Amino acid sequence: MFNSRRIKAEDSWQGSIVDKSRNMPDGSNMYHYIHVxxxxxHTKKFRIDKELWAALEIGDALVKHPGDPNPKKQ
Structure with a gap:
């Protein structure tokens, strides 16, 4: 079994970005991650879309409310 890093709509959390990374594990798809x-x-790694990844910087404070598809800057 694998551990999904996608953000779920029902998730609720807040924190700050400590790292950003990209990975191409299958050789054809680029995945974008933030470490929060x-x-x-605790520190968690989340997979996000490219546009959101590009808009965020290390140190940005984020909040994720239940029902929202993505976290937002505070």
Missing amino acids: ELSDG
Whole structure:
């Protein structure tokens, strides 16, 4: 079984970006990730779309509310 890194609509969290990365594991699709330090101190890696990835910078504060498809800058 694998661990999905996609953000789910029902997720709710807040934190700040500590790293950004891109990966092409299958050789044909580029995946964009952010590493977020959550308010509880844990760090999680989330897969996001290219446009959002390009708009975010390390240190940006994010909040993800239930029902929203993507996190938003605070």
